[in-house]
Amino acid sequence: MNFYILTFKRKIFLSLFLVLLGFILLDIALHIQANRMTTKNSYIIGDKNSQSNFFELNKFYNKDIIFVGSSRTYYHISTNIFKKNDIDIFNFGMSGNQFEDYPDAINTIIKYNPQKVIVSLSVNRLYENLNKVKNPTLIDLKYYFDTDKILFLDGLLSYIKSFHTFFTYSEAIFYRITSFYNKFNINQQTNVSSIIKNNDNIENYADCEVYDIKKNPDGNSNLKCRNGDGILVGNNIKEEFINKSIELKNLNKNTISYIINGIINPLLEKNIEVTIILEPIFKANYNYDIKEIINKFQNIKIVDLTQFYIPKEKWADNGHLNNFGRHYYSKYLIELYKNNLL
Amino acid sequence: MLFNSYEFLFAFLPLSFFIYFYLLNKRLVVGAKGFLVFVSLFFYSWWNIAYLPLILISMLFNYVVGNSLNKKSYEENQSKSNVKIKVSSKTLLTVGIVVNLSLLAYFKYADFFIENLNLLSGITLQPLNLLLPLAISFFTFQQIAYLVDSYRGETKEYDFLNYALFVTFFPQLIAGPIVHHKEMMPQFASTYNLVKKYKNIALGLFIFSIGLFKKVVIADEFAIWATNGFDKAETLNLIEAWATSLSYTFQLYFDFSGYTDMAIGAALLFNIKLPINFNSPYKALNIQDFWRRWHITLSRFLRDYVYIPLGGNKLSSFRTYSNLLATFVIGGLWHGAGWTFIFWGFLHGMALVIHRAWSNLGFKMWNWLAWLITFNFVNIAWIFFRAREWEDAIKVLGSMFSLDLTFTTNFLEILIIILGLIIVLSFRNSMELLKRKFQFTLFQVIITASFLFISFLAIRLGKANEFLYFNF
Numbered sequence: 001m002n003f004y005i006l007t008f009k010r011k012i013f014l015s016l017f018l019v020l021l022g023f024i025l026l027d028i029a030l031h032i033q034a035n036r037m038t039t040k041n042s043y044i045i046g047d048k049n050s051q052s053n054f055f056e057l058n059k060f061y062n063k064d065i066i067f068v069g070s071s072r073t074y075y076h077i078s079t080n081i082f083k084k085n086d087i088d089i090f091n092f093g094m095s096g097n098q099f100e101d102y103p104d105a106i107n108t109i110i111k112y113n114p115q116k117v118i119v120s121l122s123v124n125r126l127y128e129n130l131n132k133v134k135n136p137t138l139i140d141l142k143y144y145f146d147t148d149k150i151l152f153l154d155g156l157l158s159y160i161k162s163f164h165t166f167f168t169y170s171e172a173i174f175y176r177i178t179s180f181y182n183k184f185n186i187n188q189q190t191n192v193s194s195i196i197k198n199n200d201n202i203e204n205y206a207d208c209e210v211y212d213i214k215k216n217p218d219g220n221s222n223l224k225c226r227n228g229d230g231i232l233v234g235n236n237i238k239e240e241f242i243n244k245s246i247e248l249k250n251l252n253k254n255t256i257s258y259i260i261n262g263i264i265n266p267l268l269e270k271n272i273e274v275t276i277i278l279e280p281i282f283k284a285n286y287n288y289d290i291k292e293i294i295n296k297f298q299n300i301k302i303v304d305l306t307q308f309y310i311p312k313e314k315w316a317d318n319g320h321l322n323n324f325g326r327h328y329y330s331k332y333l334i335e336l337y338k339n340n341l342l
Numbered sequence: 343m344l345f346n347s348y349e350f351l352f353a354f355l356p357l358s359f360f361i362y363f364y365l366l367n368k369r370l371v372v373g374a375k376g377f378l379v380f381v382s383l384f385f386y387s388w389w390n391i392a393y394l395p396l397i398l399i400s401m402l403f404n405y406v407v408g409n410s411l412n413k414k415s416y417e418e419n420q421s422k423s424n425v426k427i428k429v430s431s432k433t434l435l436t437v438g439i440v441v442n443l444s445l446l447a448y449f450k451y452a453d454f455f456i457e458n459l460n461l462l463s464g465i466t467l468q469p470l471n472l473l474l475p476l477a478i479s480f481f482t483f484q485q486i487a488y489l490v491d492s493y494r495g496e497t498k499e500y501d502f503l504n505y506a507l508f509v510t511f512f513p514q515l516i517a518g519p520i521v522h523h524k525e526m527m528p529q530f531a532s533t534y535n536l537v538k539k540y541k542n543i544a545l546g547l548f549i550f551s552i553g554l555f556k557k558v559v560i561a562d563e564f565a566i567w568a569t570n571g572f573d574k575a576e577t578l579n580l581i582e583a584w585a586t587s588l589s590y591t592f593q594l595y596f597d598f599s600g601y602t603d604m605a606i607g608a609a610l611l612f613n614i615k616l617p618i619n620f621n622s623p624y625k626a627l628n629i630q631d632f633w634r635r636w637h638i639t640l641s642r643f644l645r646d647y648v649y650i651p652l653g654g655n656k657l658s659s660f661r662t663y664s665n666l667l668a669t670f671v672i673g674g675l676w677h678g679a680g681w682t683f684i685f686w687g688f689l690h691g692m693a694l695v696i697h698r699a700w701s702n703l704g705f706k707m708w709n710w711l712a713w714l715i716t717f718n719f720v721n722i723a724w725i726f727f728r729a730r731e732w733e734d735a736i737k738v739l740g741s742m743f744s745l746d747l748t749f750t751t752n753f754l755e756i757l758i759i760i761l762g763l764i765i766v767l768s769f770r771n772s773m774e775l776l777k778r779k780f781q782f783t784l785f786q787v788i789i790t791a792s793f794l795f796i797s798f799l800a801i802r803l804g805k806a807n808e809f810l811y812f813n814f
Contacts (some may be wrong), residue, residue, distance in 0.1 A: 007540065008541045008543070008544045008782055009540045011544055012540060012543055012544050012547060014787055014791075015547065015787045015790040015794075016791075018792075018795070019795045019798070022791070022795040023795070026799075166799070167802065170802045173803065174803045174804075177803070181754055182752075184752045184754040
């Protein structure tokens with residue numbers, strides 16, 4: 001067909017169709033790549049589906065403990081330290097996620113019959129409204145629907161958007177482009193991976209098999225392990241924030257209901273023990289009534305570590321522990337577990 | 343709402359387009375135009391609804407004054423001096439211009455005035471800290487031109503709907519081009535433009551895609567380096583300083599001309615042809631040539647409504663030079679309430695004076711040298727335009743002529759700056775397409791699709807930066 005006999009109208013449709021085709025092809029390519037990156041030995045950090053697939057591919061049946069949480073679980077729990085103490089765990093911490101994302105993880109976990117699930121969250125979140133979830137799944141949406149209709153609609157929109165795979169992976173692509181650009185820097189910043197390789201002292205940083213090392217924008221290094229753990233190396237604390245005391249009052253009904261219905265009850269129904277850890281916060285200065293929290297959550301253990309002191313040098317940044325802090329924290333949890341306090 | 347936001351691209355623009363032509367298809371011409379005014383005001387209010395009353399009052403006031411001037415001008419011509427007119431046209435025009443300029447002065451220049459008054463007198467008046475209404479400089483200038491032409495009897499008695507469309511039409515509302523009623527009103531009034539024209543849509547889509555690509559892929563990349571050099575770096579070496587200034591020079595061009603392309607493209611979807619605003623300005627061989635290629639509609643406004651009324655070149659040489667200088671100082675001040683903007687205008691005014699004197703003396707120069715001088719002058723003058731403080735300008739300018747030859751700049755940055763230079767010097771500009779017969783060839787279809795596709799990806803990957811000219 002001669003192109004010049006096409007009308008302007010058809011040419012307009014052709015150009016718009018080509019754009020659409022471009023997106024479809026890109027999405028297919030990204031989908032294939034994402035599947036390739038999820039294996040028995042690795043998954044895409046921050047991608048709920050990839051992490052769940054990783055868990056299912058490994059068929060982690062009958063674990064002693066499964067830790068569920070955000071990046072503050074992913075970077076704070078050392079699987080191997082627990083292993084050395086004969087405790088078989090899995091670190092289901094999800095970098096970039098929050099407790100609103102956990103129902104989906106719980107749905108995967110209950111199929112594999114663990115003895116105990118420990119859910120970590122920050123105490124202040126119990127007093128706040130539910131947040132939007134970046135990439136909700138149908139399971140998350142179910143609990144949104146039961147708890148907050150507005151958030152459900154918002155989540156539904158995000159769910160529909162997530163079919164466009166590029167949306168899901170755009171941040172990762174952006175970081176890859178930045179990393180490519182930085183390769184052309186004359187004054188390369190000292191690369192932690194080269195330090196590690198050169199000095200051959202990886203065990204100082206990691207207690208697991210590392211398969212990826214990246215430099216975070218704040219200067220800390222981010223190590224990914226094949227067993228599902230993550231490690232932050234560095235110490236970049238900012239202390240200039242105002243350290244005033246914050247009063248936490250009136251537990252948020254929707255938030256509590258979401259946690260009970262979406263996270264706790266599905267586990268209890270399968271006779272899986274549940275513990276909630278109120279995770280340590282750097283220089284935490286919250287005033288709250290722990291009894292009120294305990295009363296809200298029946299049949300589960302609440303371990304309040306909000307004020308648990310961890311020295312400054314063991315923090316990578318204001319929210320996360322570094323490799324030293326991770327070791328310290330994991331050891332402490334083991335002690336609690338052995339003493340039946342966890 | 344930004345042209346490079348998903349809300350605009352996937353919701354606002356297509357919905358406006360389809361509903362407008364649907365209403366026209368149903369022969370609801372007034373409804374369709376009213377709808378276009380409504381969506382334009384919605385587009386304007388998207389940033390801040392607080393801006394809305396101001397543009398509505400300004401529009402209404404200028405329409406009433408313009409119409410009165412138009413009638414008076416007609417009556418004066420008819421009756422000569424037989425009929426006594428209570429308020430003379432000149433008084434009405436003066437009132438109109440004063441009100442417009444007062445509005446601009448109050449919102450845009452009051453704090454600058456207070457700041458300087460405090461500095462000179464030692465008193466401490468509190469700044470007003472007013473929220474600068476979006477695009478106030480654009481719609482004020484546009485309407486002043488309308489009043490002046492009404493006074494001159496060069497306007498017709500337009501109906502309010504067409505006038506409102508002339509002021510608010512969303513593609514040009516925020517950052518121009520500064521349209522003239524003579525080129526817009528007949529288009530809004532023409533019944534010929536009330537039917538969907540696929541050729542215009544195709545051309546609009548093509549030009550829009552080029553503009554979007556210029557903005558989100560090219561300009562935003564240069565913006566990162568310009569911001570680093572101007573705002574973040576404490577010191578710069580020679581190469582970093584040149585990379586910084588050139589990055590801003592290219593950022594501004596690709597950003598502003600990209601925006602204009604998008605405005606022209608979006609307007610074409612509605613069968614409206616906006617005036618050309620850029621014509622490869624960095625190819626200019628002298629400063630006068632530059633101003634015939636850069637922000638053409640602003641140059642046209644300054645020429646017709648500032649330079650010529652001041653006397654233009656009809657008086658003595660000295661008056662011509664001082665008129666040129668005054669026009670460009672006003673041009674600098676129009677861009678922003680700051681001494682760096684005034685100094686930038688002064689530099690351009692001086693350059694035009696020197697160029698005129700040079701031409702009058704009959705001197706000639708090799709083209710390559712003329713280009714080199716013009717381009718570097720423009721590049722250096724932009725430093726004052728961009729710098730937030732004098733210190734930033736001095737930092738960049740001083741480093742450009744320092745002897746610190748340390749090489750620390752990213753290779754890719756250097757490569758892209760060189761590529762930017764090649765593009766602005768050797769490529770034909772998008773506006774040349776408007777002059778030629780447009781076929782929408784296979785190549786153009788592929789370019790349109792590729793530019794749109796890459797731009798959509800880039801929007802998602804990067805943060806949607808506001809267009810630079812929104813601030814003016």
